[in-house]
Amino acid sequence: MxxxxxxxxxxxxxxxxxxxxxxxxxxxxxxxxxxxxxxxxxxxxxxxxxxxxxxxxxxxxxxxxxxxxxxxxxxxxxxxxxxxxxxxxxxxxxxxxxxxxxxxxxxxxxxxxxxxxxxxxxxxxxxxxxxxxxxxxxxxxxxxxxxxxxxxxxxxxxxxxxxxxxxxxxxxxxxxxxxxxxxxxxxxxxxxxxxxxxxxxxxxxxxxxxxxxxxxxxxxxxxxxxxxxxxxxxxxxxxADMLIAHIDGFTNIAKQMQGHVNRHKAIKQTLLEYLLEIAKQHGVVLDETQQIKVFKGDLEICAQGLGVWLDKS
Ligand SMILES: [Zn+2]
Missing domain, CATH: 3.60.15.10 (Ribonuclease Z/Hydroxyacylglutathione hydrolase-like)
Incomplete structure (x- = not known):
């Protein structure tokens, strides 16, 4: 290669x-x-x-x-x-x-x-x-x-x-x-x-x-x-302010989904909706399928990490 x-x-x-x-x-x-x-x-x-x-x-x-x-x-x-x-x-x-x-x-x-x-x-x-x-x-x-x-x-x-x-x-x-x-x-x-x-x-x-x-x-x-x-x-x-705002955004999603029957799936889905929304507000022009491809590498892991954090806190 x-x-x-x-x-x-x-x-x-x-x-x-x-x-x-x-x-x-x-x-x-x-x-x-x-x-x-x-x-x-x-x-x-x-x-x-x-x-x-x-x-x-x-x-x-x-x-x-x-x-x-x-x-x-x-x-x-x-x-x-x-x-x-x-x-x-x-x-x-x-x-x-x-x-x-x-x-x-x-x-x-x-x-x-x-x-x-x-x-x-x-x-x-x-x-x-x-x-x-x-x-x-x-x-x-x-x-x-x-x-x-x-x-x-x-x-x-x-x-x-x-x-x-x-x-x-x-x-x-x-x-x-x-x-x-x-x-x-x-x-x-x-x-x-x-x-x-x-x-x-x-x-x-x-x-x-x-x-x-x-x-x-x-x-x-x-x-x-x-x-x-x-x-x-x-x-x-x-x-830095943008990053801090999204750390808060991510943890708020986790907290909202705390009692959900399928918590992991709910966090992951809501996180994706959140990312697509902030991309829209940011003026991203990539179509949604392409955006999902870009976010895919992080979504599962971010959702898992938020679950671990909820269980600890
Ligand atoms: Zn790392």
Whole structure:
């Protein structure tokens, strides 16, 4: 498969990992003064795309210093164990709550199979390779690393998952945000800008923590968000407000459906209606069938995560 990538400025490349469909899951490559780092890896099946991107850009594998994982959900980190095999000098940087699941991925594997099913795991995620313990570095809140001549800062960012970090890149005034600054698909862009909504994935969705995290990240006065889903967008206070409004919108739906006999189905259906409505208000011109295709990748998972949150709260 040929790699698809987008050259952004400041030495950042957005790689389409081609997981499930195009324009859905990104990994990023940062180059600075001949040194390189990946932020997120996509899943196991995405690794050939990451290596091919290095080849096309003439970056030596031994010049990759870091594989930084925003969190350990498999569309972000599932390729880490495989990728590290090819990068002799790279360290994997991850939140302390994620590290053990990389070293022994059996729980991660069974959790994912429980949510997505065995067939999806095999066909869409491929495999999950353990990461050698000595390759892992824990990212503590406000830790810095140097890549070439730039500084990258890690920030502990609970809300989407407790094991989530964001990476602040002062050079581009951008945040490598994993899922913390929401998901936003380019197919839904309009003259009003980007449509952004929260992936309320199981099992650690925490709306209050998420809103606190957003407040903290906005204090950095970022210009860009490097979203995993999908690509770089300009991220303003308006973007943050939209995300917060939809975190509230999603949790309100969950609360309204609390006593429903088929709660999961009711949440999923109401969530779809909500997304189609906000797309309409946003002036999205894609026809409804196409919109449903775009939302489909998130709907089931968002509904499951809201169910888990209801049961906890
Ligand atoms: Zn996630």
């Amino acid at each position: 040929k790699p698809i990538y987008f050259d952004l400025d400041f030495g950042v490349t957005c790689i389409d990992t081609q997981h499930i469909r195009n324009d859905f899951v990104a990994a990023y490559l940062i180059e600075d003064n001949k040194r390189a780092a990946f932020v997120d890896t996509g899943c196991y099946l995405s690794v050939p795309m990451l290596l091919a991107t290095l080849d096309e850009k003439n970056i030596k594998r031994e010049n990759v210093d870091y594989i930084i994982l925003t969190h350990i959900h498999l569309d972000h980190a599932g390729g880490a164990g495989e990728l590290i095999k090819y990068l002799p000098n790279a360290k994997i940087i991850v939140h302390e709550y994620g590290a053990n699941h990389l070293i022994d991925p059996s729980k991660l594997r069974s959790g994912v199979i429980k949510v997505y099913g065995e067939l999806f795991f095999k066909q869409c995620l491929g495999d999950l390779i353990p990461v050698p313990k000595d390759k892992i570095t824990i990212a503590k809140d406000f830790d810095n690393i140097t890549l070439g001549e730039r500084t990258l800062k890690f920030i502990d960012t609970p809300g989407h998952a407790r094991h989530h970090i964001c990476i602040w890149d002062e050079k581009s005034r951008g945040i490598f945000s994993g899922d913390t600054l929401g998901v936003s698909y380019r197919e839904l862009d309009t003259t009003q800008g980007e449509l952004i909504f929260p992936p309320t994935t199981p099992i650690q969705f925490d709306p209050d923590a998420w809103k606190n995290t957003l407040k903290q990240l906005m204090e950095l006065q970022p210009k860009y968000a490097y979203l995993t889903h999908f690509n770089r967008i300009e991220f303003t206070q308006k973007s």
